[in-house]
Amino acid sequence: MRAKKEAVVGGYVNVEIAGRACRVYYETAGAGQPLLCLHTAGSDSRQYRGLMNDEAITSRFQVICFDMPYHGKSSPPAGWETHEYKLTSDLYVETITAFMDAMEIHRPITLGCSIGGRVVLHLALRCPERFKALIGLQSGAHVNPYYELDWLHRPDVHGGEVCAGIVSGLIGPHADNQDRWETLWHYMQGGPGIFKGDLHFYKGEGDLRGMVQKIDVSKCPLYLLTGEYDYSCTPEDSEDLARLIPGSQLQIMPCIGHFPMSEAPAAFISHLLPVLQRIESPEIQP
Amino acid sequence: MNPTHPNDPSGDWLAYRGRYVNVTFLLKKGEAEYLVTIHEGRVVRVQPGPHVMPRWTFALVAGDDTWQRFWAPTPQPRFHDLMAMVKFKTLKVEGDQAIFMSNLLYFKELVRQLGSQIHAR
Numbered sequence: 001m002r003a004k005k006e007a008v009v010g011g012y013v014n015v016e017i018a019g020r021a022c023r024v025y026y027e028t029a030g031a032g033q034p035l036l037c038l039h040t041a042g043s044d045s046r047q048y049r050g051l052m053n054d055e056a057i058t059s060r061f062q063v064i065c066f067d068m069p070y071h072g073k074s075s076p077p078a079g080w081e082t083h084e085y086k087l088t089s090d091l092y093v094e095t096i097t098a099f100m101d102a103m104e105i106h107r108p109i110t111l112g113c114s115i116g117g118r119v120v121l122h123l124a125l126r127c128p129e130r131f132k133a134l135i136g137l138q139s140g141a142h143v144n145p146y147y148e149l150d151w152l153h154r155p156d157v158h159g160g161e162v163c164a165g166i167v168s169g170l171i172g173p174h175a176d177n178q179d180r181w182e183t184l185w186h187y188m189q190g191g192p193g194i195f196k197g198d199l200h201f202y203k204g205e206g207d208l209r210g211m212v213q214k215i216d217v218s219k220c221p222l223y224l225l226t227g228e229y230d231y232s233c234t235p236e237d238s239e240d241l242a243r244l245i246p247g248s249q250l251q252i253m254p255c256i257g258h259f260p261m262s263e264a265p266a267a268f269i270s271h272l273l274p275v276l277q278r279i280e281s282p283e284i285q286p
Numbered sequence: 287m288n289p290t291h292p293n294d295p296s297g298d299w300l301a302y303r304g305r306y307v308n309v310t311f312l313l314k315k316g317e318a319e320y321l322v323t324i325h326e327g328r329v330v331r332v333q334p335g336p337h338v339m340p341r342w343t344f345a346l347v348a349g350d351d352t353w354q355r356f357w358a359p360t361p362q363p364r365f366h367d368l369m370a371m372v373k374f375k376t377l378k379v380e381g382d383q384a385i386f387m388s389n390l391l392y393f394k395e396l397v398r399q400l401g402s403q404i405h406a407r
Contacts, residue, residue: 146369146372147369147372147373151383156384156388157384157387158388161391165387166369168367168390168394169370169394173366232373
């Protein structure tokens with residue numbers, strides 16, 4: 001069999017985030033309008049492997065993904081061993097904008113899933129002018145905890161096993177087995193307490209109830225795509241969000257769960273392409 | 287038992303995954319109660335009630351209708367996963383959850399397979 005090399009290129013950039021030096025890993029593929037992709041809690045940029053290898057995307061867009069500090073191949077900042085990792089809205093927004101500055105990424109279309117789907121709402125409120133458009137996957141204003149989060153980080157329970165166990169049902173039942181288990185593998189590889197630390201933002205501090213009404217899509221268009229099998233951010237949660245943000249556009253993706261780009265890359269891309277086409281069409285240029 | 291893995295129709299892979307699991311748990315389906323005993327990852331007994339002074343470590347408690355939906359060939363959203371049912375409060379996990387949470391992937395698959403034994407009753 002002939003080896004198939006992917007046209008994905010990786011690298012490291014050193015960025016100061018919240019006063020701490022961070023070594024951040026990123027990958028890019030394709031050329032054109034920048035499309036910045038944000039991974040879910042406790043995972044990393046490998047979730048976007050399908051997007052980075054899709055000709056219909058990479059022929060028109062430069063896909064850029066990065067692992068947040070503590071995730072994937074990005075190191076935790078010095079001194080991590082003396083802190084509990086807790087993601088906050090400020091830290092998350094600063095991480096994204098600091099990475100964009102360091103990489104000189106100008107007005108990307110930014111797509112985020114789960115915690116990434118939440119943070120695009122924060123970006124829409126705080127600095128919409130920096131983005132050409134925002135796309136929230138599995139995006140809602142808030143998620144209530146529905147299990148005891150302490151199970152995710154304790155030395156007597158294997159973190160990788162329990163994190164994968166927690167999220168396994170969030171994948172739609174029709175997902176291809178290889179994509180299902182690759183998605184879970186990323187969770188199994190997460191550092192101790194990192195998924196839990198991300199959920200501090202997702203299920204607590206990053207709550208945007210009462211705030212999302214202030215999002216002005218005339219400053220930056222907002223698209224929402226939600227998988228029907230997601231029980232963390234349900235289709236109803238995204239429908240509530242869409243109702244509260246006039247001009248936002250929501251589509252429910254049948255048969256898909258919480259990790260569209262990773263559990264069902266081809267189906268997800270078929271939902272994403274029309275959105276990208278709409279964003280790129282001249283009549284909505286500001 | 288149903289196949290647990292496409293390459294392993296014998297179900298040994300699931301038993302391997304649960305090889306440190308030794309426990310008796312209660313599965314409550316409406317009014318019906320089943321005591322499920324596992325030894326080194328294998329189900330050695332499914333004992334239907336009524337029980338006199340049953341002993342169990344944890345219990346999975348849901349209505350008849352909820353378990354029927356969970357064990358459907360293609361379950362609907364919200365009934366396709368034990369944690370989904372916990373979120374929507376159609377399933378309660380009672381007792382000492384440590385072994386259940388430590389082996390969550392194992393128990394999710396095991397309980398799905400128990401359907402063929404319990405659902406048919």
